[in-house]
Amino acid sequence: MSKYPPIYYSDYLQLDTLLGAQKPKSDEYGHKAHEEMLFIIVHQAYELWFKQILHEIDSINGMFRDEVVDEKSIGIAVSRLKRVTEIQKLLIEQLRVLETMTPLDFLEFRDFLIPASGFQSFQFRLIENKLGLSEEKRIQYNNIDYLNTLEASHRELIIQTIKERSLFELVEKWLERTPFLNSQSFNFWQSYKEAVERMLDQDTKIIMENATLTEKKREFQLKNINLNRENFEALFDEQKHNELVKEGRRQLSNRSMLAAIFINLYRDEPILHLPFMLLSYLVEIDERFTEWRYRHALMVHRMIGAKIGTGGSSGHQYLMATVDKHRVFTDLFNLSTYLIPRSELPKLPEELIKELSFHYTKQ
Ligand code: HEM
Secondary structure (H helix, E strand, C coil): CCCCCCCHHHHHCHHHHHHHCCHHHHHHHHCCCCCCHHHHCCCCCCCHHHHHHHHHHHHHHHHHCCCCCCHHHHHHHHHHHHHHHHHHHHHHHHHHHHCCCCCCHCCCCHCCCCCHHHHHHHHHHHHHHHCCHHHHHCCCCCECCCHHCCCCHHHHHHHHHHHHHCCCHHHHHHCCCCCCCCCCCEEEEEEHHHHHHHHHHHHHHHHCCCCCCCHHHHHHHHHHHHHHHHHHHHHHHHHHHHHHHHCCCCCCCCHHHHHHHHHHCCCCCHHHHHHHHHHHHHHHHHHHHHHHHHHHHHHHHHHHHHCCCCCCCHHHHHHHHHHHHCCCHHHHHHHHHHHCCCCHEEEEEEEEHHCCCCCCHHC
């Protein structure tokens, strides 16, 4: 016998409330539209999953708020981030179910919804803000501030997230605190810079010695190498980097970028496995949301063509613009620009390799 009172399945899950929450407007207005039930259930399923995603992000942000994030927390955060990506895959797939409804079916009840829209999904906005989509980056449509489309209690919740530090900012600070970059015998910054210069010089040499290239093609390739050089210089020069941040072309601080590069380059060292996975999952979360936005925009195009949305936006056009503009971790994607082949990696000093290993590995 359990020491807890028995509970009935339906009561535990509050199925009366959950299953009593589908109230098609077309029934209410006496114009029964069969597909409205699907429309409601798909949206509700999304909102439930959004709740779960928020549950995970809140817990991760909580761990990263500590001044020192211990290794155990990183492991837990990684597994929760992975969970978020698995949910996102479901969210993308779910659109296919809704797409069994035809545009004509949708027209049967679309007018009953105006001006409600996914644009007012406060949980979706909470996810965006908690991940780190900044207010400056948001696309405005018809000069409408998304906050003004929400009712007061939801607006309050969102305003709170604008004040809090987002996952992006918390990870940035965590990266900035990464030790190892400057030990007494090893200055990663300097060694890496020299390795990059060697790599770019080698690339230039290959282009110069390539007899099959026309002058025009050679010039074009050398120009690209120079662009690469400028990109790298901005990374090595904090002031230049800060200017790019000001212009909105970079988001992460210089020191955190460097730490992220270090983690990516030396991810084979045992202590860096988890930090590397953490950064990879952040990239994946961003990628999956971008994928969802794109799929949703395509579905909307198919469903309403060039009509404006029920929320009053330019519909498909607005949604397509968010696909690229509402990404959060673009700098982590851009890290690949700065990776150099393993053979060119600065060799780490013995004492640092020891620090980056688990104790028992070295005995
Ligand atoms: C027939 C299906 C759907 C249509 C035609 C549709 C249409 C639209 C349109 C036109 C917008 C832009 C705002 C507006 O003017 O209303 C929008 C935004 C949005 N929709 Fe949908 N939608 C559909 C299904 C869904 C589903 C299943 C979800 C899942 C929760 C969803 C979530 C959202 C979200 C979160 C936004 C805000 C996106 C942003 O501002 O970045 N939509 N939708």
